[in-house]
Amino acid sequence: MHQLWLKRSLILSLAAILTAVACGTSSSTNAGSVKVMATWTGAEQASFMAVMKPFTDSTGITIQYEASRDQDALLTTRVAAGNPPDLAAAPSPTLLTNFAKTGKVVALNNVVDMTALQSQYSPGWITLGEPLNDGKLYEVYSWVSLKGLIWYDPKNFQAKGYNIPNSWDSLLNLQQTIKSGGTTPWCIALESGAASGWPGSDWVKEIVLSQSGPTVYDSWWQGKQKWTSPEIKLAWQTWGTILGSGDSNVYGGAKNMAATNFGDGGTPMFQSPPKCYMHNQASFITSFFQSANASLQPVTDFNFFPLPDITSQYAGAHVVAGDAWSMFHNTPQAQQMLKYLQTAAAQAIWVKRGGKISPNNQVSLDSYPDALSKSTAQILVATKIAKYDAGDLMPADMKNAYWSAVLQFVADQSKLNSILANLDSVQAKAYTS
Amino acid sequence: MDFSVLLTDIPTLVAVIVGVPLVLAAYIVGGEYLVRRLPDKARPAVRPWIWVAPALLLVTGFLVLPAVGTVIQSFQDNHGNFVGLTNFGNQLSGFPTGGSWIAIRDNLFWLIFYTLGALAFGLLLAVVFDRVPYEKIVKSLIFMPMAISSVATVVIWKFMYAYQPPGQPQTGTLNAILSTVFRQDPRTWVQDVTPILGLFPLNNMALIAAAVWGIVGFSMVILSAALKGIPGDLLEAARVDGAGEITIFRRVIFPLMMPTVVVVGTTLVIFALKAFDVVYAFTAGNYQTDVLANRMYKLLYDHFPSDYANASAVAVILLATVIPVLIFNLRQFRAVEARR
Numbered sequence: 001m002h003q004l005w006l007k008r009s010l011i012l013s014l015a016a017i018l019t020a021v022a023c024g025t026s027s028s029t030n031a032g033s034v035k036v037m038a039t040w041t042g043a044e045q046a047s048f049m050a051v052m053k054p055f056t057d058s059t060g061i062t063i064q065y066e067a068s069r070d071q072d073a074l075l076t077t078r079v080a081a082g083n084p085p086d087l088a089a090a091p092s093p094t095l096l097t098n099f100a101k102t103g104k105v106v107a108l109n110n111v112v113d114m115t116a117l118q119s120q121y122s123p124g125w126i127t128l129g130e131p132l133n134d135g136k137l138y139e140v141y142s143w144v145s146l147k148g149l150i151w152y153d154p155k156n157f158q159a160k161g162y163n164i165p166n167s168w169d170s171l172l173n174l175q176q177t178i179k180s181g182g183t184t185p186w187c188i189a190l191e192s193g194a195a196s197g198w199p200g201s202d203w204v205k206e207i208v209l210s211q212s213g214p215t216v217y218d219s220w221w222q223g224k225q226k227w228t229s230p231e232i233k234l235a236w237q238t239w240g241t242i243l244g245s246g247d248s249n250v251y252g253g254a255k256n257m258a259a260t261n262f263g264d265g266g267t268p269m270f271q272s273p274p275k276c277y278m279h280n281q282a283s284f285i286t287s288f289f290q291s292a293n294a295s296l297q298p299v300t301d302f303n304f305f306p307l308p309d310i311t312s313q314y315a316g317a318h319v320v321a322g323d324a325w326s327m328f329h330n331t332p333q334a335q336q337m338l339k340y341l342q343t344a345a346a347q348a349i350w351v352k353r354g355g356k357i358s359p360n361n362q363v364s365l366d367s368y369p370d371a372l373s374k375s376t377a378q379i380l381v382a383t384k385i386a387k388y389d390a391g392d393l394m395p396a397d398m399k400n401a402y403w404s405a406v407l408q409f410v411a412d413q414s415k416l417n418s419i420l421a422n423l424d425s426v427q428a429k430a431y432t433s
Numbered sequence: 434m435d436f437s438v439l440l441t442d443i444p445t446l447v448a449v450i451v452g453v454p455l456v457l458a459a460y461i462v463g464g465e466y467l468v469r470r471l472p473d474k475a476r477p478a479v480r481p482w483i484w485v486a487p488a489l490l491l492v493t494g495f496l497v498l499p500a501v502g503t504v505i506q507s508f509q510d511n512h513g514n515f516v517g518l519t520n521f522g523n524q525l526s527g528f529p530t531g532g533s534w535i536a537i538r539d540n541l542f543w544l545i546f547y548t549l550g551a552l553a554f555g556l557l558l559a560v561v562f563d564r565v566p567y568e569k570i571v572k573s574l575i576f577m578p579m580a581i582s583s584v585a586t587v588v589i590w591k592f593m594y595a596y597q598p599p600g601q602p603q604t605g606t607l608n609a610i611l612s613t614v615f616r617q618d619p620r621t622w623v624q625d626v627t628p629i630l631g632l633f634p635l636n637n638m639a640l641i642a643a644a645v646w647g648i649v650g651f652s653m654v655i656l657s658a659a660l661k662g663i664p665g666d667l668l669e670a671a672r673v674d675g676a677g678e679i680t681i682f683r684r685v686i687f688p689l690m691m692p693t694v695v696v697v698g699t700t701l702v703i704f705a706l707k708a709f710d711v712v713y714a715f716t717a718g719n720y721q722t723d724v725l726a727n728r729m730y731k732l733l734y735d736h737f738p739s740d741y742a743n744a745s746a747v748a749v750i751l752l753a754t755v756i757p758v759l760i761f762n763l764r765q766f767r768a769v770e771a772r773r
Contacts, residue, residue: 033441064441073734080739098738194717194735252598258720259596259621275598396735407719 031060032333037075038089038323041067043287044355051349055340061333071095072396079104084328087337092392093139094399096326097131100138105326107136111335112342120344124386125359129324142341143356144322146380147389148206148307151279151289153269154300162277168310172241175249178277184251186242187276189265190258190407197403198391199262200410202319203242203280205390207235209317211310214385221390223398223431227423236420238310240413247410251276254410263288270296280307282321283376284355298372306379316384321392322359397430398423460487500752507745511738520746533747536723539712542637543644543705543724550645551701552694555652559660560682572657576650583647583710590643591715594622624720636720644711648704652697659693660686692769699762706755725751 040048045067052063066085068074072095078084079099090096099105108129117126117140129139157164160181165171175185190197209217212231219225220232227233247253251268252260252275266285268275270293279285289296296302309315325341327334340346344362351358351367357377358367368374380386391399405419439446464483468476510516524533558575562568578586595605599618603609608619622639629635663686671681687694709726712718718727725747732744 062441070734073730076734076739102738194713194719196717196719255621255624256596256598258624400731400735404719 031062032331033062033064034087034331034333034337035064035066035085035329036087036089036337037066037068037071037078037085039067039069039071039091040089041069047350047353047355050353051341051346052337054349055337055346059333059336061336063337075099079328086329086331086334087325087327089142089323089325091321091323093128093131093324093388094393094395096139096324099326099328100132105138105328106330107138108140108327108338109135109137111327111330112137112140112338117342120342120360120362122359122361122386125322128322128388139324139326140338140342141322141324141359142347143350144320144359144380145282145284145357146306146376146383147202147282147319147321148210149281149283149285149304149376150307151266151269151281151285151302151304152277153274154303156269156274156277160277164305165308168308171308175242175278179244179249183274184249184276185278186250187265187268187279188243188250188257188410189260189262190410191261195403196258197406199265199281200239200257200406201391201402202282202389203239204235204406206280206307206319207238207310208232208390209319209385209387210307210314211235211238213311213314214317214387217387217390221393223394223427227420227427228417233416233420236409236416240409240416243410243413245413247413257410258407264292266302267292270301283357283373286372287355298370303372304376314385316382318379318383318386319389320380320383320386321389395430398426401426401430503745503748503752506741507749509742511740511742516742520742521750523743524746524750533725533728533750535721536718536725536728536747539637539722539724540706540708542633543641543708544702546633546638546641547644547648547705547708548698548701550641551648551652552698554645554649555656555697556690556694558649558653559657560686563657563660572650572653575653578647579650581647583644584714586643586647587711587714590639590646591623593643594639596621623715626721634721636716637722640711640715640722643715644708647711648701652701655697656690656693659690663689692765692772695765696762696769699758699765702758703755703762706751706758 038048045065049063049065056062071088071090072092075084075088075090075095084104088096096105114137121141125141125144126137129137129141131138152164156162160178162174162177163170165174178185188199188203190200192198205217208220208231211234216225216231225232243249247257250257262281263285266279266281266289269277269279270289286298286302289302306318309317325338327338342360344358344360347356347358347360348363348367350356351363351373352369354369354373357373357380359380361381365374365377368377391402394402401423405423408419409416468480468483471479507520508515508517510519526532528534529538558572562571565571581589592604593606594608595603596608596619597603597605599612603612603619605619605622607622611617612619620635623636625636626634629638667685667689668681671685676684707726708724709730712722712724712727713730716722718724718731723731729744729747729751732740732747
């Protein structure tokens with residue numbers, strides 16, 4: 001009796017499945033797809049999808065997009081399991097470079113349009129994509145950002161008669177003037193989950209580059225320059241003069257720095273009266289300003305000046321960061337997509353939506369949606385010494401120790417020597433594996 | 434939700450939808466067919482194994498073998514060479530702040546305060562609300578956090594613990610109470626390592642409190658069920674004999690609930706030992722709040738290439754601590770079941 005029932009239900013379910021499959025196949029195209037992994041979610045994901053729409057429309061190739069903020073863990077696992085995406089965009093090229101070392105990513109010299117790349121990208125960006133110094137390109141950059149921007153509220157500056165500092169000394173003078181007026185000059189926020197401390201590490205690396213130049217900077221992140229060396233120690237001490245003794249130059253002091261998320265870091269600038277006058281952060285921070293306070297307008301309510309040069313010899317040196325692409329599967333679809341992403345047309349789409357700057361010199365300055373991003377782009381074009389974010393170039397162990405060191409340093413600046421000695425001992429191990 | 438991705442690989446889709454039930458049906462029908470061919474006496478001995486075999490295979494493949502692999506790996510370096518106890522030495526050296534010691538210390542805090550906290554509050558709530566008419570509503574409310582993922586719990590508690598500098602309007606509930614009611618300076622609950630009573634760092638306790646809030650519904654519901662299982666005439670007899678309510682709880686209710694308390698307690702101990710999500714979402718192990726599970730995660734993913742050797746050693750330490758509790762828990766659970 002129930003054998004009959006079994007047969008009937010089997011036949012029914014088979015029929016249902018076959019119908020579903022038949023209906024499904026009729027509507028799909030056969031141009032293939034590209035599996036992509038990146039860290040963009042929310043508004044950034046929407047922008048990336050907007051970039052990819054013309055590509056899908058013209059080629060029929062669909063994008064299977066996957067996003068995770070915990071990309072290091074996810075990508076490492078997926079590569080180890082033999083199931084990586086076709087393309088991945090990482091904010092930290094170190095991860096991709098490690099995959100290049102172990103042969104998990106494809107050399108891109110025959111994949112991308114090298115001629116176009118060389119004519120449209122500044123050599124610095126191409127060199128950054130050749131991390132193994134074997135003449136092979138493993139990473140291409142689609143969007144970049146400039147670090148070391150000091151944000152301020154022009155209305156507050158005007159009300160107090162403060163001028164934009166054009167030298168390191170005038171910056172120190174300005175912070176002294178602000179402090180004697182009874183307000184803390186700086187807002188700094190360090191909380192960022194597993195990455196807590198990184199906003200402070202930006203300060204240190206910007207100071208190292210501007211103070212001691214690109215050679216020291218490079219050998220520092222490469223692990224050849226000790227943390228206890230005079231140059232690196234001086235950079236921390238210089239940051240200490242910004243923080244003030246006992247972090248007295250920073251709103252809320254050490255406790256507030258540690259407890260405040262980096263995204264909320266600049267918000268106290270816009271309170272009335274302002275709790276601080278300056279905030280050092282990369283260009284992305286404007287979206288946080290505006291999400292905390294929707295009425296804020298670029299240029300009139302917030303503007304920036306680049307961190308002043310410390311040593312005149314290295315004037316115009318800036319720390320930059322970017323989204324690096326690497327290829328794990330050399331499929332024709334992934335090739336087409338990577339070629340598309342290096343074009344000015346593709347990059348301009350996100351530039352126009354705001355929040356990104358293009359490394360491609362064919363993207364016109366008129367593409368930038370507001371005066372701020374335009375001037376960021378101008379600074380980036382005029383940058384004499386561009387260096388990639390040192391923290392992102394260090395091995396993960398080193399980077400994490402660097403971030404922790406920031407937290408320890410702001411908690412007690414007098415422990416600098418032991419903090420640096422500890423970083424040296426991490427450095428001794430981190431680069432060998 | 435975009436389901437069109439399902440249609441990109443039709444053969445796999447068909448294989449999964451048709452193949453999986455087909456194989457399962459064939460296994461059941463085939464197994465039963467074979468059992469029927471056996472002599473009558475042998476059937477009861479063979480039949481259970483036919484049904485249990487798939488589960489056994491899955492457990493062996495996905496749990497036992499990887500666990501054995503982890504143990505083997507904990508005695509090797511990252512290139513597969515035997516290194517004896519080196520990895521364990523790395524974890525257990527540098528007492529009190531080196532190796533895994535901070536994580537071990539914090540796991541101990543979790544073990545004590547998370548377990549006792551969840552048990553005590555669960556018992557209190559179960560006993561107190563047993564006596565009110567609106568019990569069901571209150572219990573549902575207290576059970577609700579169980580349905581929230583730990584990460585969401587942390588998001589909620591980050592608001593509870595939010596900090597603004599002294600003199601500013603406090604956005605965090607706790608600091609608002611602290612500054613308006615007690616006229617004290619606000620504290621950074623999640624970062625402040627100041628020890629309470631000279632022993633227990635504030636931030637560890639804050640993390641554990643959030644976790645207890647998330648789990649207390651679990652212990653309350655089970656303890657409440659045990660409470661309801663105590664015969665009413667027993668309590669009646671005690672009252673007739675002149676026992677007060679507190680005496681009844683101490684001498685009648687609590688002893689009868691003891692086996693359930695032990696089962697819930699040991700389950701909580703296991704939860705405490707494998708604590709990860711709350712710590713990861715709050716501090717990611719910063720500010721001396723690390724626990725073993727988070728340390729293992731960091732060794733795997735904050736390193737490149739992953740430090741499988743040391744991560745395995747941490748995993749084995751964790752496993753070795755959990756297993757005795759697990760066995761005790763199972764025994765106790767069986768004892769409770771047998772008494773029913």
